Amino acid sequence: MKDNGNPEDLEPQQGSGDAVFSVPLAHSGAPARLVTLFGSLTQSRQVVVRYVFDLGDPDYRIIERRIDGPLASITPLMPAATWYERELHDQYGVNLTGHPDLRPLLFHENWSEEIHPMLKTPSEIPWVERDYPFLKVQGQGVCEVAVGPVHAGIIEPGHFRFSVMGDLVLHLELRHFYTHKGTEKLFEGSTADSGVIIAESVSGDNCFAHAVAYCQAVENAGAVSAPLRAAAIRLIGLELERLIAHIGDVGFLANDVGFVVAHALASSIKESLLRASARCFGTRYWRGVACPGGVRIDLDAKQGAMLSEAVARAAREFATLAHVILETPSVQSRFETAGVLYENFAEDLAVVGPVARASGVDLDVRRDHPYGRYRDLQLEVPTIHYGDVLARARIRIQEAAVSARLICETLGALPPGPTRLAVPFDGQRQGHSAVESPRGELFYWVEIEDGRLRRCHVKSPSFQNWPAMPLAVAGNIIADFPLINKSFNLSYSGCDR
Amino acid sequence: MILDILERSLRERSPLIPVEALLNTCEGSRMPDVYPALLTPEIARRVAEICPTAAFTTREAGDQLELRLSYGECIGCGRCAEVGHGAIVAAQTFPWTGVSKQRLVRRWNVNEKAEITVISPEPEQAREEIYALLGRALNIRQLDPGSCNGCEAEITALTNPFYDLERFGIHFVASPKHADMLLVTGPVTRNMAEAVKLTYEAVPAPKLVVAVGACGCSGGVFAGSHAVVGPVDAVIPVDAYIPGCPPTPAMLVNGILQALQRHHHER
Secondary structure (H helix, E strand, O other): OOOOOOHHHHOOOOOOOOOOOOOOEOOOOOEOEEEEEEEEEOOOOOEEEEEEEEOOOOOOEEEEEEOOOOEEOOOOOOHHHHHHHHHHHHHHOOOEEOOOOOOOOOOOOOEOOOOOOOOOOOOOOOEOOOOOOOOOOOOOOOEEEEEOOOOOOOOOOOEEEEEEEOOEEEEEEEEOOOOOOOHHHHHOOOEOOOHHHHHHOOOHHHHHHHHHHHHHHHHHHOOOOOOHHHHHHHHHHHHHHHHHHHHHHHHHHHHHOOOHHHHHHHHHHHHHHHHHHHHHHOOOOOOOOEEOOEEOOOOOHHHHHHHHHHHHHHHHHHHHHHHHHHHOHHHHHHHOOOOOOOHHHHHHOOOOHHHHHHOOOOOOHHHHOOOHHHHHOOOOOOOOOOOOHHHHHHHHHHHHHHHHHHHHHHHHOOOOOOOEOOOOOOOEEEEEEEEEEOOEEEEEEEEEEOOEEEEEEEEOHHHHHHHHHHHHHOOOEHHHHHHHHHHHOOOHHHHHO | OHHHHHHHHHHOOOOOOOHHHHOOEOOOOOOEEEOHHHOOHHHHHHHHHHOOOOOEEEEEEOOEEEEEEEOOOOOOOOHHHHHOOOOEEEOOEOOOOOEOOHHHEEEEEOOOOEEOOOOOOOOOOOHHHHHHHOOOOEEEEEEOOOOOOHHHHHHHHOOOOOOOHHHHOEEEOOOHHHOOEEEEEOOEEOOOHHHHHHHHHHOOOOOEEEEEHHHHHHOHHHOOOOOEEEOHHHOOOOOEEEOOOOOOHHHHHHHHHHHHHHHHHHO
C-alpha cells in the first residue's frame, strides 16, 4: 500500500488527458472518507484548495494544493465531493475539469456569472436573468411537481422538483441556497473573538455546536485548549442541544403521521429544557456562551442541580413517550420501510450524523475524533442498518438517552478551576476542529493573522447530507416526502450559509 | 400505554403560561436594559466600543455625552453587561416588541444620568383590551427570507402547550392568500428577494407585516453582506418590529399582540 499522506498522490497523473487521482485510503483499506474541500487565498492571492480526509486516525488529514489554471475534479471518484467542487467553482472561479455538473450552486439566476466573491470582493453585483436547467425526466405519464422556495408552514426556504408518475416519485432534484448569506466571506477581517457571533448565526438551532467548533478551531490555531471546567460546560451545552433537537425531531415525526398528542407532549418536554436553560444561564439556545479560550458563563451548585433535575425528568418523560410512539401500529406502518437510504449510498456521499448511523455507517466525531471532555469518555455509538424513517427515529431516541446521562454525569462532577484562558493570536496561524452536532460532523477551519480572520471555512453536516435525501425519496410516494424529509431534518441555513 | 399518557396529561397541571405572566417578560433573550443612575462616560464609551453590532453608540453634543441603544441591532450577546458595572443589565421586562422602528431606539444623557428618549405615548396593555381587540381570528403566514432558523425555532414554540397562540384566536396558515399578517424573519437574501415580493403581493389587503429578529429589523450579523439585500423593510413595507436574537416566544406573543393593537388604533 502506498503512503497515503503524500500530497503527490493527488496530483493528476502525467500524460492522461482526463486527470486521474489516486484517492487516499483509510487504514481499513477502503477509500478515505471525504470530510470537506475548500479554497482559500495566499498572501499573493493564489488559490489554495484543501482536501480534508478521515483516514481513521484521531486527527484529520489535510492535503493542500496550489492552483495554477484548471483543477481536475475528484467528483468522478468521490461523489461526496460534488457540491464542494461546485461551491469552489462559484466562490473562487476555479475551472474544474471532469466534473459532471457545474451548474451554479450558491448563486441563483439573478447573479451574473463573473462574480466569484471569495476570489475578488464584489463592489456591485449586477441583477441579471439566467437560466437554470433542471434534469428532465421524460416519458409517458411523467409529471413535474415544483415545491418551494416558500413552503406551507414554519420552515426554511428551498426548492424541490419532483418527477412523478402518479404518486410514485421517480426523481427528486434539490435547488437550495435560497438562504445563502455570504457567511464565509463575512468572517474575513472579523476579529477572532467576534467571529463566534457569526458562527452562532450559521444554523440557529445548532448554534452552540457551531460556536464550540469555531472556538476549538481558534484554540487549535493558538495551540491552547479550553480549561477543564469550560470543556465540561461545553459538553453540557452540546449534549443539551442534541437532547433538545432529538426530542423535537421525534415529536415532529409523530406529527407528520397525524399523532398530534405525541407531538404536543414532545414539544412540552423540549420547552421545559429550554426554560430550564433560560433560568440557569439566561439563554434558551446557549447563544453568547462559548468564546475562544472557554465559556463566558459559570454555574453554581444550585443551578447545576436545577438543570440536572430538569434533564433527568425530561429524559424520563421522553423515554415513556418514545416507547408509546414506537409501539403504535399506525406509526410503525408509516415509519417502517419509508425513505430507505442504503448504506452504500450513505458511504458514497459521505453522509454523517444520525442519518449515517441509521444506515449502518458507524461514525461519531465524539468517539472517532474526540475533543474537549469527550477525550476522557467511553462513548457507545448506536447504529441501525435499516436506513428507513423508523431507524432514524430510533437512533435519535437512543442518542437522547445517552445525552441526558452525559449531562447529569458531567453536572455531578464539574471540575473546579477557571472557565476561560487567553488565546494567543499573534502572527499567522491555522487551526481546525470538529464537533458532533445534533445533525452530525461539523468541521471548522480557520486562518488567523494578527488576531483577525483571513479565512473561516464551515463544513456543515447539512451541506453533506442534503444530496443524499433525494436518494431516499425516490421510489416512495410523494405524500411520504414530508415525513422522509423530516426524518433527515437538515438545516437549510446551515447548508446554504 | 397511550392511555397512561392521556391519564397523566389529565392528572398533571397544564403547562399553559397565563397571559399576565407572558406580558413583557423576556427571560432568556439577554436584551440589555440601562440603569441611568449608574452610568458613567467611561462605561458608555466602553459599551459602544465593544458592542459587536453597534446597537450601543455614543454621541458627543457639546460637553454632554449621549448613549443610544437601538434594539433592532441588538443580538443579546451579553458583552455589554460584562463591562457595564451594573449600569447595563439583562432586561427583566421588555415592552419594545411589536413597535415601530422609531420606538426601538432609546437614548440617555450620560452626564445627567437620565433617559431622554422621546416617545409618543402608546396605550397600556391590559388583559381586557387584548381580549376585546381579538374578537376575530388572526391568520399569520410565517416567511423566512434567509434566517438562520433561530427565529423559526422560537416561532414554532408558540404553538406548544406553554404558549398556545391559538388561545388568542391566532394561528399559522399555509398560504399567504389566507393570511392577515406576514411574520418575516431574517435578512432578505439576494436569492430570496423575488419570492419575498411575490409572497407579499399574494397576501390580501388589509395586511400587516411584522419583521422578526435582529436580522429582520436591521440585517443583524448579516448587515452589509454581498449576498444579502437588507432587512425586511428594504424589500417590503413593514408595520411593526420584534427585536431579539432570537426573540423569545414571550417576546413574540407580546410583539404580535402589540402590532395588532397599534394597527387597530391607527385605523
